[in-house]
Amino acid sequence: MSHVTLTALRKVYANGFEAVKPASYAITPGEFVVLVGPSGCGKSTMLRMIAGLEDISDGTLEIAGRVVNTLDPADRDIAMVFQNYALYPHMTVRKNIGYGLQNRKIPKDVIAAKVAEASALLNLDDYLDRKPSQLSGGQRQRVAMGRAIVRDPALFLFDEPLSNLDAKLRNQMRIEIKALQRRLGVTSIYVTHDQVEAMTMADRIIVMNAGRIEQIGAPAEIYHTPATTFVASFMGAPPMNLLDGQIAGGAARVGDHTVMTDAPAAPGPVTVGIRPEDIVADPNGPLTLDIAIVEELGAHRLLHGTLAGQQLSVHVGKDSPATTGPFRAALKPGAVSLFDAGTGERL
Numbered sequence: 001m002s003h004v005t006l007t008a009l010r011k012v013y014a015n016g017f018e019a020v021k022p023a024s025y026a027i028t029p030g031e032f033v034v035l036v037g038p039s040g041c042g043k044s045t046m047l048r049m050i051a052g053l054e055d056i057s058d059g060t061l062e063i064a065g066r067v068v069n070t071l072d073p074a075d076r077d078i079a080m081v082f083q084n085y086a087l088y089p090h091m092t093v094r095k096n097i098g099y100g101l102q103n104r105k106i107p108k109d110v111i112a113a114k115v116a117e118a119s120a121l122l123n124l125d126d127y128l129d130r131k132p133s134q135l136s137g138g139q140r141q142r143v144a145m146g147r148a149i150v151r152d153p154a155l156f157l158f159d160e161p162l163s164n165l166d167a168k169l170r171n172q173m174r175i176e177i178k179a180l181q182r183r184l185g186v187t188s189i190y191v192t193h194d195q196v197e198a199m200t201m202a203d204r205i206i207v208m209n210a211g212r213i214e215q216i217g218a219p220a221e222i223y224h225t226p227a228t229t230f231v232a233s234f235m236g237a238p239p240m241n242l243l244d245g246q247i248a249g250g251a252a253r254v255g256d257h258t259v260m261t262d263a264p265a266a267p268g269p270v271t272v273g274i275r276p277e278d279i280v281a282d283p284n285g286p287l288t289l290d291i292a293i294v295e296e297l298g299a300h301r302l303l304h305g306t307l308a309g310q311q312l313s314v315h316v317g318k319d320s321p322a323t324t325g326p327f328r329a330a331l332k333p334g335a336v337s338l339f340d341a342g343t344g345e346r347l
């Protein structure tokens, strides 16, 4: 059973620009799906088509089993939380949270009960009589969440809801939103360009690039087995090291260094992907890196240098050697991803 189903959903803007190439996927009830990708990749356009704020050019959109392609946003049983919160400045927090229910002829006492429930859930009880201008950014974000919650929607849509908050608050709010979504069990689609938000919040991540879906998968799958070099370099900080390599004699090599002995690929050029944390210090290891810069980060260190003349980064623990110059290393088992040197697709 799926809750939201896209079948070859496509968006071409009036100027002829194809912002979303035909996209197909299904979201199960209660699932938290994150659409992630760089600026301009089409993730907001995709979300806005689901919300009904943008016309669908081609394809089919189903929510809860019915085709909603041309249904008004108000009739789709969804609630959307935006980046700018869209709160009414002249209304109290209480009024802001309950506002969406007032036009629906819902009895006052029912509205009051729903607002009270949402406010308790979001720790807003002490702020109900304040105006948005008297709140912090995080509190405003909670009010916007409250307004979505009281409507008991079948689907939550989030458009970069945390991007106006500072880093610390963002971390806190992302945990709050995730916990709240778990508790309410409402199917959610969340747009962000922040790969950390995607990794930490999603049940499944959809990575987009230039209007196209690059990969759909659980966070661990996206991280450990990226389908393309684009996904490999977008997810992770620092990203996966991508090196020009060769397959020869069944082995994958970078310069003179063998990085994989039984490479499942045909002889010829290949792109070798290695996560920075999969390179470990080993005085007898087969690789010799040349480290140029050591970044001290407290709990761990980042070493930046080269392997066979190609740039790479290494993530090591605080007890690992940390000097510039030659660095003997080994790779963790299964560390190497191989990609087609031309198309960038995983081999």
Ligand code: ATP
Pocket: 013, 014, 015, 017, 019, 037, 038, 039, 040, 041, 042, 043, 044, 045, 046, 193
């Ligand atoms: P961001 O993170 O910057 O918001 P995004 O991934 O959400 O980016 P969209 O807002 O979906 O990207 O835009 C996708 C592409 O479509 C962009 O190249 C954008 O310039 C283009 N675009 C958006 N709206 C229109 C429009 N009305 N007409 C033509 N092109 C548009």
